[in-house]
Amino acid sequence: MKRLYSFLLPAAMVLFAVIAFAGDPQILLSPGPEPSTATFGSINKVFTGDWQQYGQLFTDWQGGLFSRVFLLILTIVPALFLLHFILIGAKKFSHEGSPVFFFGLFTRFIHWLAALSFSLLVITGLMVIFGKFIGGGPLVMTGRSIHLLSALVFAVTAVFMFFIWLKDMLPMPHDILWMFIMGGYLSKKKKPVPAGKFNAGQKMWFWLATVGGGVMAWSGYQLYAFDGMTDQLRLMAILHNFLGAALIAFFITHLYMSLFAIKGSLGSMITGYKPQEEVEILHSRYKM
Amino acid sequence: MARMKFLCDVERCIDCNGCVVSCKEGNQVPVGVNRRRVITINEGEPGEKSISVACMHCSDAPCIAVCPVDAIYQRDDGIVLVNKETCIGCGYCFMACPFGAPQFPSGQVFGARGAMDKCTFCAGGPEETFSDKERKMYGQNRIAEGKVPLCAAMCATKALMAGDADKVANAYRERVVKRGSGANAWGWDQAYKKK
Numbered sequence A: 001m002k003r004l005y006s007f008l009l010p011a012a013m014v015l016f017a018v019i020a021f022a023g024d025p026q027i028l029l030s031p032g033p034e035p036s037t038a039t040f041g042s043i044n045k046v047f048t049g050d051w052q053q054y055g056q057l058f059t060d061w062q063g064g065l066f067s068r069v070f071l072l073i074l075t076i077v078p079a080l081f082l083l084h085f086i087l088i089g090a091k092k093f094s095h096e097g098s099p100v101f102f103f104g105l106f107t108r109f110i111h112w113l114a115a116l117s118f119s120l121l122v123i124t125g126l127m128v129i130f131g132k133f134i135g136g137g138p139l140v141m142t143g144r145s146i147h148l149l150s151a152l153v154f155a156v157t158a159v160f161m162f163f164i165w166l167k168d169m170l171p172m173p174h175d176i177l178w179m180f181i182m183g184g185y186l187s188k189k190k191k192p193v194p195a196g197k198f199n200a201g202q203k204m205w206f207w208l209a210t211v212g213g214g215v216m217a218w219s220g221y222q223l224y225a226f227d228g229m230t231d232q233l234r235l236m237a238i239l240h241n242f243l244g245a246a247l248i249a250f251f252i253t254h255l256y257m258s259l260f261a262i263k264g265s266l267g268s269m270i271t272g273y274k275p276q277e278e279v280e281i282l283h284s285r286y287k288m
Numbered sequence B: 001m002a003r004m005k006f007l008c009d010v011e012r013c014i015d016c017n018g019c020v021v022s023c024k025e026g027n028q029v030p031v032g033v034n035r036r037r038v039i040t041i042n043e044g045e046p047g048e049k050s051i052s053v054a055c056m057h058c059s060d061a062p063c064i065a066v067c068p069v070d071a072i073y074q075r076d077d078g079i080v081l082v083n084k085e086t087c088i089g090c091g092y093c094f095m096a097c098p099f100g101a102p103q104f105p106s107g108q109v110f111g112a113r114g115a116m117d118k119c120t121f122c123a124g125g126p127e128e129t130f131s132d133k134e135r136k137m138y139g140q141n142r143i144a145e146g147k148v149p150l151c152a153a154m155c156a157t158k159a160l161m162a163g164d165a166d167k168v169a170n171a172y173r174e175r176v177v178k179r180g181s182g183a184n185a186w187g188w189d190q191a192y193k194k195k
Helices: A002-020 A037-047 A051-087 A105-129 A138-169 A174-180 A200-225 A230-261 A267-271 A276-282 B018-026 B062-066 B092-096 B132-138 B150-154 B165-179 B188-192
Strands: B004-008 B037-041 B049-053 B072-074 B080-082 B160-164
Touching: A037 B037, A051 A105, A051 A230, A051 B062, A051 B092, A105 A138, A105 A230, A105 A267, A138 A200, A174 A200, A200 A230, A230 B092, B004 B049, B004 B165, B004 B188, B018 B037, B018 B150, B062 B072, B062 B092, B150 B160, B160 B165
Parallel strands: none
Antiparallel strands: B004 B160, B037 B049, B072 B080
Protein backbone atom coordinates (compact mmCIF):
# COMPACT_ATOMS: atom_id res chain seq x y z
CA MET A 1 0.00 0.00 0.00
CA LYS A 2 2.79 2.36 0.98
CA ARG A 3 4.51 1.66 -2.32
CA LEU A 4 1.41 2.52 -4.24
CA TYR A 5 1.21 5.91 -2.55
CA SER A 6 4.87 6.65 -3.14
CA PHE A 7 4.25 6.11 -6.81
CA LEU A 8 0.88 7.83 -7.03
CA LEU A 9 1.83 11.01 -5.20
CA PRO A 10 4.60 12.18 -7.56
CA ALA A 11 2.48 11.14 -10.52
CA ALA A 12 -0.39 13.26 -9.23
CA MET A 13 1.98 16.21 -8.71
CA VAL A 14 3.30 15.99 -12.25
CA LEU A 15 -0.26 15.78 -13.56
CA PHE A 16 -1.22 18.82 -11.48
CA ALA A 17 1.79 20.76 -12.74
CA VAL A 18 1.00 19.95 -16.37
CA ILE A 19 -2.58 21.13 -15.90
CA ALA A 20 -1.55 24.23 -13.95
CA PHE A 21 0.95 25.36 -16.56
CA ALA A 22 -1.08 24.21 -19.55
CA GLY A 23 -1.72 27.79 -20.59
CA ASP A 24 2.03 28.54 -20.58
CA PRO A 25 3.73 25.44 -21.95
CA GLN A 26 7.05 27.19 -22.48
CA ILE A 27 8.10 26.80 -18.86
CA LEU A 28 7.91 23.00 -19.19
CA LEU A 29 9.64 22.82 -22.52
CA SER A 30 12.64 25.12 -22.14
CA PRO A 31 14.61 26.78 -19.36
CA GLY A 32 13.86 30.18 -20.93
CA PRO A 33 15.05 32.20 -23.86
CA GLU A 34 18.71 31.88 -24.76
CA PRO A 35 20.94 34.83 -23.91
CA SER A 36 20.87 37.41 -26.62
CA THR A 37 21.77 41.01 -27.11
CA ALA A 38 18.20 41.85 -26.09
CA THR A 39 18.56 39.94 -22.81
CA PHE A 40 21.83 41.70 -22.06
CA GLY A 41 20.21 45.02 -22.91
CA SER A 42 17.42 44.41 -20.42
CA ILE A 43 19.99 43.50 -17.76
CA ASN A 44 21.81 46.76 -18.46
CA LYS A 45 18.63 48.77 -17.94
CA VAL A 46 18.22 47.46 -14.42
CA PHE A 47 21.28 49.08 -12.95
CA THR A 48 23.16 51.36 -15.30
CA GLY A 49 20.44 52.90 -17.42
CA ASP A 50 21.15 53.78 -21.00
CA TRP A 51 24.81 54.64 -20.51
CA GLN A 52 25.29 55.81 -24.09
CA GLN A 53 22.83 58.64 -23.59
CA TYR A 54 24.14 60.67 -20.64
CA GLY A 55 26.89 58.46 -19.22
CA GLN A 56 29.04 58.86 -22.31
CA LEU A 57 28.25 62.57 -22.53
CA PHE A 58 29.23 63.11 -18.90
CA THR A 59 32.39 61.02 -19.29
CA ASP A 60 33.51 62.92 -22.39
CA TRP A 61 32.84 66.35 -20.88
CA GLN A 62 34.17 65.69 -17.39
CA GLY A 63 37.19 64.01 -19.01
CA GLY A 64 38.38 67.27 -20.55
CA LEU A 65 35.80 69.86 -21.55
CA PHE A 66 34.87 71.19 -18.10
CA SER A 67 38.38 71.82 -16.82
CA ARG A 68 39.27 73.47 -20.14
CA VAL A 69 36.23 75.76 -19.97
CA PHE A 70 37.21 76.82 -16.45
CA LEU A 71 40.83 77.34 -17.49
CA LEU A 72 39.71 79.50 -20.41
CA ILE A 73 37.47 81.63 -18.19
CA LEU A 74 40.21 82.02 -15.59
CA THR A 75 42.66 83.26 -18.22
CA ILE A 76 40.70 85.05 -20.95
CA VAL A 77 38.35 87.09 -18.74
CA PRO A 78 41.14 88.60 -16.58
CA ALA A 79 43.26 89.13 -19.72
CA LEU A 80 40.45 91.12 -21.35
CA PHE A 81 40.08 93.25 -18.24
CA LEU A 82 43.83 93.83 -18.05
CA LEU A 83 43.67 95.02 -21.66
CA HIS A 84 40.75 97.29 -20.74
CA PHE A 85 42.64 98.67 -17.76
CA ILE A 86 45.71 99.44 -19.90
CA LEU A 87 43.88 100.86 -22.93
CA ILE A 88 40.97 102.70 -21.31
CA GLY A 89 41.80 102.67 -17.65
CA ALA A 90 39.75 103.29 -14.53
CA LYS A 91 36.92 105.78 -14.38
CA LYS A 92 37.67 108.51 -11.86
CA PHE A 93 34.95 110.60 -10.32
CA SER A 94 35.14 113.68 -8.17
CA HIS A 95 34.32 112.97 -4.56
CA GLU A 96 33.07 116.58 -4.12
CA GLY A 97 29.37 117.28 -3.72
CA SER A 98 26.91 115.57 -1.45
CA PRO A 99 27.30 111.76 -1.47
CA VAL A 100 24.25 109.70 -2.36
CA PHE A 101 23.06 107.04 0.05
CA PHE A 102 22.94 103.70 -1.81
CA PHE A 103 23.22 100.72 0.53
CA GLY A 104 21.76 100.35 4.03
CA LEU A 105 23.63 98.67 6.86
CA PHE A 106 21.71 95.40 6.60
CA THR A 107 22.22 95.30 2.81
CA ARG A 108 25.96 95.79 3.27
CA PHE A 109 26.12 93.08 5.95
CA ILE A 110 24.28 90.59 3.72
CA HIS A 111 26.46 91.56 0.76
CA TRP A 112 29.70 90.90 2.62
CA LEU A 113 28.44 87.63 4.10
CA ALA A 114 27.48 86.55 0.58
CA ALA A 115 30.82 87.79 -0.75
CA LEU A 116 32.75 85.74 1.79
CA SER A 117 30.79 82.53 1.25
CA PHE A 118 30.74 82.97 -2.52
CA SER A 119 34.50 83.52 -2.67
CA LEU A 120 34.99 80.34 -0.67
CA LEU A 121 32.61 78.51 -3.03
CA VAL A 122 34.63 79.67 -6.04
CA ILE A 123 37.99 78.76 -4.48
CA THR A 124 36.94 75.34 -3.19
CA GLY A 125 35.03 74.59 -6.40
CA LEU A 126 38.15 75.29 -8.43
CA MET A 127 40.11 73.13 -5.96
CA VAL A 128 37.94 70.17 -6.95
CA ILE A 129 38.09 70.94 -10.67
CA PHE A 130 41.88 71.31 -10.70
CA GLY A 131 42.39 68.77 -7.89
CA LYS A 132 45.02 66.78 -9.76
CA PHE A 133 47.40 69.76 -9.72
CA ILE A 134 47.30 70.04 -5.93
CA GLY A 135 47.45 66.29 -5.38
CA GLY A 136 43.95 65.54 -4.17
CA GLY A 137 43.60 63.77 -0.83
CA PRO A 138 42.66 65.39 2.49
CA LEU A 139 43.32 68.94 1.21
CA VAL A 140 40.70 68.75 -1.54
CA MET A 141 38.44 66.64 0.69
CA THR A 142 38.47 69.53 3.20
CA GLY A 143 37.77 71.86 0.29
CA ARG A 144 34.66 69.83 -0.47
CA SER A 145 33.45 70.19 3.13
CA ILE A 146 34.05 73.95 3.03
CA HIS A 147 32.18 74.04 -0.30
CA LEU A 148 29.17 72.52 1.43
CA LEU A 149 29.28 74.85 4.46
CA SER A 150 29.73 77.98 2.33
CA ALA A 151 26.89 76.84 0.09
CA LEU A 152 24.58 76.69 3.12
CA VAL A 153 25.57 80.26 4.11
CA PHE A 154 25.34 81.59 0.55
CA ALA A 155 21.93 80.00 -0.04
CA VAL A 156 20.53 82.01 2.90
CA THR A 157 22.15 85.29 1.86
CA ALA A 158 21.01 84.76 -1.75
CA VAL A 159 17.39 84.67 -0.58
CA PHE A 160 17.90 87.96 1.33
CA MET A 161 19.68 89.63 -1.61
CA PHE A 162 16.92 88.51 -3.94
CA PHE A 163 14.21 90.25 -1.96
CA ILE A 164 16.29 93.32 -1.00
CA TRP A 165 17.17 94.17 -4.60
CA LEU A 166 14.36 92.55 -6.61
CA LYS A 167 12.47 95.84 -7.25
CA ASP A 168 15.58 97.66 -8.52
CA MET A 169 16.79 94.69 -10.55
CA LEU A 170 13.72 94.22 -12.77
CA PRO A 171 14.69 94.59 -16.46
CA MET A 172 13.92 98.01 -17.99
CA PRO A 173 13.84 99.17 -21.64
CA HIS A 174 16.94 101.36 -21.15
CA ASP A 175 18.94 98.26 -20.22
CA ILE A 176 19.05 97.37 -23.93
CA LEU A 177 20.59 100.75 -24.64
CA TRP A 178 23.15 100.14 -21.87
CA MET A 179 24.08 96.83 -23.50
CA PHE A 180 24.63 98.51 -26.87
CA ILE A 181 27.14 101.02 -25.48
CA MET A 182 28.56 98.41 -23.06
CA GLY A 183 27.80 100.72 -20.17
CA GLY A 184 30.12 103.38 -21.52
CA TYR A 185 33.12 101.37 -20.37
CA LEU A 186 34.62 101.32 -23.86
CA SER A 187 35.31 105.07 -23.90
CA LYS A 188 37.11 107.44 -21.60
CA LYS A 189 34.41 110.11 -21.94
CA LYS A 190 32.10 110.79 -19.02
CA LYS A 191 28.70 110.72 -20.70
CA PRO A 192 25.59 109.89 -18.64
CA VAL A 193 24.83 106.18 -19.01
CA PRO A 194 21.23 104.90 -19.15
CA ALA A 195 20.84 103.07 -15.85
CA GLY A 196 18.69 103.31 -12.75
CA LYS A 197 19.92 102.27 -9.33
CA PHE A 198 21.56 99.30 -11.04
CA ASN A 199 22.80 98.97 -14.61
CA ALA A 200 22.12 96.08 -16.97
CA GLY A 201 25.43 94.40 -16.11
CA GLN A 202 24.65 94.47 -12.40
CA LYS A 203 21.19 93.12 -13.18
CA MET A 204 22.63 90.17 -15.10
CA TRP A 205 24.95 89.44 -12.19
CA PHE A 206 22.05 89.73 -9.75
CA TRP A 207 19.83 87.25 -11.61
CA LEU A 208 22.68 84.84 -12.20
CA ALA A 209 23.84 84.96 -8.58
CA THR A 210 20.41 84.62 -6.94
CA VAL A 211 18.35 82.45 -9.33
CA GLY A 212 21.46 80.78 -10.77
CA GLY A 213 22.75 80.36 -7.22
CA GLY A 214 19.48 78.65 -6.33
CA VAL A 215 19.91 76.23 -9.25
CA MET A 216 23.50 75.63 -8.12
CA ALA A 217 22.28 74.86 -4.60
CA TRP A 218 19.60 72.50 -5.91
CA SER A 219 21.92 70.61 -8.28
CA GLY A 220 24.74 70.71 -5.73
CA TYR A 221 22.52 69.14 -3.09
CA GLN A 222 21.72 66.25 -5.41
CA LEU A 223 25.40 65.75 -6.24
CA TYR A 224 26.19 65.84 -2.54
CA ALA A 225 23.46 63.51 -1.36
CA PHE A 226 23.44 61.32 -4.49
CA ASP A 227 19.71 61.85 -4.38
CA GLY A 228 18.30 60.57 -7.66
CA MET A 229 18.81 58.26 -10.59
CA THR A 230 22.27 58.01 -12.10
CA ASP A 231 21.19 59.71 -15.33
CA GLN A 232 19.76 62.60 -13.33
CA LEU A 233 23.00 62.94 -11.35
CA ARG A 234 24.94 63.09 -14.62
CA LEU A 235 22.72 65.91 -15.89
CA MET A 236 23.05 67.72 -12.56
CA ALA A 237 26.84 67.49 -12.74
CA ILE A 238 26.79 68.92 -16.27
CA LEU A 239 24.46 71.73 -15.18
CA HIS A 240 26.52 72.47 -12.04
CA ASN A 241 29.71 72.76 -14.09
CA PHE A 242 28.40 75.00 -16.88
CA LEU A 243 26.48 77.29 -14.53
CA GLY A 244 29.52 77.40 -12.24
CA ALA A 245 31.65 78.51 -15.18
CA ALA A 246 29.20 81.33 -15.99
CA LEU A 247 29.11 82.39 -12.33
CA ILE A 248 32.90 82.53 -12.11
CA ALA A 249 33.05 84.65 -15.30
CA PHE A 250 30.60 87.16 -13.76
CA PHE A 251 32.36 86.94 -10.38
CA ILE A 252 35.65 88.01 -11.97
CA THR A 253 33.78 90.81 -13.79
CA HIS A 254 32.23 91.96 -10.52
CA LEU A 255 35.64 91.97 -8.83
CA TYR A 256 37.21 93.98 -11.65
CA MET A 257 34.39 96.52 -11.72
CA SER A 258 34.39 97.10 -7.97
CA LEU A 259 38.14 97.01 -7.40
CA PHE A 260 39.68 98.53 -10.55
CA ALA A 261 37.29 99.81 -13.25
CA ILE A 262 35.77 102.59 -11.17
CA LYS A 263 38.22 104.15 -8.79
CA GLY A 264 36.99 104.04 -5.21
CA SER A 265 33.71 102.28 -6.00
CA LEU A 266 34.44 99.67 -3.37
CA GLY A 267 33.82 102.40 -0.78
CA SER A 268 30.11 102.50 -1.53
CA MET A 269 29.67 98.97 -0.20
CA ILE A 270 31.64 99.89 2.94
CA THR A 271 30.21 103.31 3.81
CA GLY A 272 26.93 102.96 1.93
CA TYR A 273 27.46 106.23 0.00
CA LYS A 274 28.37 106.84 -3.66
CA PRO A 275 29.94 110.11 -4.88
CA GLN A 276 27.39 112.44 -6.51
CA GLU A 277 29.23 112.64 -9.85
CA GLU A 278 29.48 108.82 -10.13
CA VAL A 279 25.73 108.48 -9.66
CA GLU A 280 25.01 111.24 -12.20
CA ILE A 281 27.14 109.53 -14.86
CA LEU A 282 26.82 105.80 -14.24
CA HIS A 283 23.30 105.72 -12.76
CA SER A 284 21.85 108.75 -14.58
CA ARG A 285 18.22 107.68 -14.17
CA TYR A 286 18.46 107.08 -10.43
CA LYS A 287 16.18 109.45 -8.58
CA MET A 288 18.23 110.96 -5.82
CA MET B 1 51.32 40.35 -20.33
CA ALA B 2 48.08 38.63 -19.42
CA ARG B 3 44.96 40.78 -19.41
CA MET B 4 42.68 40.13 -16.42
CA LYS B 5 38.95 40.01 -17.09
CA PHE B 6 35.72 38.97 -15.39
CA LEU B 7 33.10 36.95 -17.20
CA CYS B 8 29.69 36.05 -15.80
CA ASP B 9 27.83 33.28 -17.62
CA VAL B 10 24.19 34.36 -17.57
CA GLU B 11 23.09 30.76 -18.27
CA ARG B 12 24.78 29.47 -15.14
CA CYS B 13 24.28 32.14 -12.49
CA ILE B 14 21.63 30.97 -10.01
CA ASP B 15 21.39 34.13 -7.87
CA CYS B 16 22.89 32.45 -4.79
CA ASN B 17 24.81 35.62 -3.86
CA GLY B 18 27.77 33.55 -2.69
CA CYS B 19 30.15 35.83 -4.59
CA VAL B 20 28.74 38.88 -2.80
CA VAL B 21 29.13 37.29 0.62
CA SER B 22 32.61 35.91 0.02
CA CYS B 23 33.83 39.29 -1.28
CA LYS B 24 32.33 41.22 1.61
CA GLU B 25 33.63 38.81 4.23
CA GLY B 26 36.99 38.00 2.70
CA ASN B 27 37.92 41.62 2.04
CA GLN B 28 36.34 43.06 5.22
CA VAL B 29 34.43 45.57 3.10
CA PRO B 30 32.94 48.54 5.02
CA VAL B 31 29.26 48.59 5.96
CA GLY B 32 27.05 49.87 3.16
CA VAL B 33 29.54 48.97 0.46
CA ASN B 34 28.93 46.08 -1.93
CA ARG B 35 31.82 45.59 -4.27
CA ARG B 36 29.87 42.87 -6.05
CA ARG B 37 26.15 42.36 -6.41
CA VAL B 38 23.78 40.06 -8.24
CA ILE B 39 21.12 41.49 -10.51
CA THR B 40 18.09 39.42 -11.51
CA ILE B 41 15.71 40.27 -14.33
CA ASN B 42 12.29 38.78 -15.06
CA GLU B 43 12.22 37.35 -11.56
CA GLY B 44 9.70 34.51 -11.24
CA GLU B 45 8.86 34.60 -14.93
CA PRO B 46 10.04 32.50 -17.84
CA GLY B 47 13.35 33.88 -19.00
CA GLU B 48 14.58 34.82 -15.54
CA LYS B 49 18.28 35.67 -15.68
CA SER B 50 20.74 36.55 -12.98
CA ILE B 51 24.13 38.12 -13.32
CA SER B 52 26.87 38.96 -10.88
CA VAL B 53 28.46 42.37 -11.43
CA ALA B 54 31.42 44.16 -9.90
CA CYS B 55 34.00 46.41 -11.49
CA MET B 56 34.69 45.07 -14.99
CA HIS B 57 38.22 46.57 -15.07
CA CYS B 58 37.45 48.13 -18.46
CA SER B 59 39.88 48.99 -21.19
CA ASP B 60 39.78 52.79 -21.64
CA ALA B 61 37.96 52.99 -18.27
CA PRO B 62 35.53 55.94 -17.98
CA CYS B 63 36.25 56.31 -14.23
CA ILE B 64 39.91 57.04 -14.94
CA ALA B 65 38.90 59.62 -17.55
CA VAL B 66 36.62 61.60 -15.22
CA CYS B 67 38.56 61.47 -11.93
CA PRO B 68 39.48 65.09 -11.09
CA VAL B 69 42.39 64.08 -8.87
CA ASP B 70 43.80 61.13 -10.86
CA ALA B 71 43.16 58.74 -7.98
CA ILE B 72 42.23 55.81 -10.25
CA TYR B 73 44.82 53.98 -12.29
CA GLN B 74 45.14 50.82 -14.38
CA ARG B 75 47.84 48.19 -13.92
CA ASP B 76 49.60 46.59 -16.86
CA ASP B 77 47.42 43.49 -16.45
CA GLY B 78 44.29 45.64 -16.87
CA ILE B 79 43.24 45.72 -13.21
CA VAL B 80 41.78 49.13 -12.32
CA LEU B 81 42.60 50.29 -8.78
CA VAL B 82 41.85 53.37 -6.69
CA ASN B 83 44.23 55.16 -4.37
CA LYS B 84 42.05 55.91 -1.35
CA GLU B 85 44.50 58.47 0.00
CA THR B 86 44.15 60.62 -3.12
CA CYS B 87 40.41 60.09 -3.67
CA ILE B 88 38.19 63.01 -2.58
CA GLY B 89 34.87 61.18 -2.78
CA CYS B 90 33.35 63.48 -5.40
CA GLY B 91 31.40 60.61 -6.97
CA TYR B 92 32.17 61.43 -10.62
CA CYS B 93 33.46 57.87 -11.19
CA PHE B 94 30.09 56.52 -10.10
CA MET B 95 28.36 58.74 -12.67
CA ALA B 96 30.75 57.69 -15.42
CA CYS B 97 30.68 53.95 -14.70
CA PRO B 98 28.41 51.86 -16.98
CA PHE B 99 28.29 49.10 -14.34
CA GLY B 100 27.63 51.06 -11.15
CA ALA B 101 30.83 49.69 -9.63
CA PRO B 102 32.22 52.57 -7.50
CA GLN B 103 30.85 52.50 -3.96
CA PHE B 104 31.04 55.10 -1.20
CA PRO B 105 31.01 54.43 2.52
CA SER B 106 28.96 57.01 4.43
CA GLY B 107 29.27 58.15 8.00
CA GLN B 108 31.94 60.78 7.48
CA VAL B 109 31.60 64.41 8.65
CA PHE B 110 28.19 65.89 7.63
CA GLY B 111 27.37 62.51 6.05
CA ALA B 112 29.83 63.31 3.26
CA ARG B 113 31.04 60.52 1.06
CA GLY B 114 34.37 59.02 2.02
CA ALA B 115 36.97 57.70 -0.40
CA MET B 116 35.64 55.47 -3.17
CA ASP B 117 35.74 51.71 -2.67
CA LYS B 118 35.35 49.21 -5.45
CA CYS B 119 36.31 45.71 -6.57
CA THR B 120 40.10 45.36 -6.66
CA PHE B 121 40.05 42.03 -8.54
CA CYS B 122 41.44 40.88 -5.17
CA ALA B 123 44.69 42.60 -6.10
CA GLY B 124 45.00 44.83 -3.04
CA GLY B 125 45.90 48.44 -3.68
CA PRO B 126 48.74 50.90 -4.16
CA GLU B 127 50.16 50.18 -0.69
CA GLU B 128 53.00 47.72 -0.17
CA THR B 129 51.92 44.18 -1.13
CA PHE B 130 50.77 42.01 1.83
CA SER B 131 51.21 44.94 4.25
CA ASP B 132 48.68 45.46 7.04
CA LYS B 133 47.78 48.84 5.59
CA GLU B 134 46.95 47.33 2.21
CA ARG B 135 44.80 44.64 3.82
CA LYS B 136 42.95 47.16 5.97
CA MET B 137 42.31 49.67 3.19
CA TYR B 138 41.76 47.45 0.18
CA GLY B 139 41.36 43.84 1.33
CA GLN B 140 43.19 40.72 0.22
CA ASN B 141 45.85 40.58 -2.44
CA ARG B 142 45.10 37.16 -3.89
CA ILE B 143 46.52 38.03 -7.30
CA ALA B 144 49.96 38.45 -5.72
CA GLU B 145 49.45 35.03 -4.09
CA GLY B 146 48.72 33.53 -7.51
CA LYS B 147 45.02 32.91 -6.82
CA VAL B 148 41.89 34.02 -8.65
CA PRO B 149 39.58 36.55 -6.95
CA LEU B 150 37.43 35.24 -4.08
CA CYS B 151 34.12 35.61 -5.89
CA ALA B 152 35.20 33.53 -8.90
CA ALA B 153 37.01 31.01 -6.71
CA MET B 154 33.92 30.14 -4.70
CA CYS B 155 31.26 30.35 -7.44
CA ALA B 156 29.34 27.08 -7.06
CA THR B 157 28.10 26.87 -10.64
CA LYS B 158 31.30 28.33 -12.10
CA ALA B 159 29.17 31.02 -13.71
CA LEU B 160 31.65 33.67 -12.65
CA MET B 161 35.07 33.34 -14.21
CA ALA B 162 38.08 35.56 -13.64
CA GLY B 163 41.59 35.52 -14.96
CA ASP B 164 43.59 35.76 -18.15
CA ALA B 165 41.24 37.03 -20.86
CA ASP B 166 42.19 34.41 -23.46
CA LYS B 167 41.72 31.48 -21.12
CA VAL B 168 38.42 32.80 -19.79
CA ALA B 169 37.17 33.42 -23.33
CA ASN B 170 38.21 29.89 -24.39
CA ALA B 171 36.43 28.25 -21.47
CA TYR B 172 33.31 30.25 -22.23
CA ARG B 173 33.50 29.42 -25.94
CA GLU B 174 33.65 25.70 -25.14
CA ARG B 175 30.54 26.02 -23.01
CA VAL B 176 28.70 27.89 -25.73
CA VAL B 177 29.61 25.23 -28.30
CA LYS B 178 28.49 22.42 -25.97
CA ARG B 179 25.22 24.16 -25.21
CA GLY B 180 24.78 24.88 -28.89
CA SER B 181 23.53 28.36 -28.09
CA GLY B 182 24.52 31.64 -26.64
CA ALA B 183 25.96 35.00 -27.45
CA ASN B 184 28.99 37.04 -26.55
CA ALA B 185 29.45 37.28 -22.81
CA TRP B 186 27.45 40.00 -21.11
CA GLY B 187 29.26 43.31 -20.68
CA TRP B 188 32.33 42.42 -22.74
CA ASP B 189 31.48 44.73 -25.60
CA GLN B 190 30.92 47.58 -23.19
CA ALA B 191 33.96 46.94 -21.04
CA TYR B 192 36.69 45.66 -23.31
CA LYS B 193 35.91 46.71 -26.90
CA LYS B 194 38.67 48.99 -28.16
CA LYS B 195 37.36 52.14 -29.79
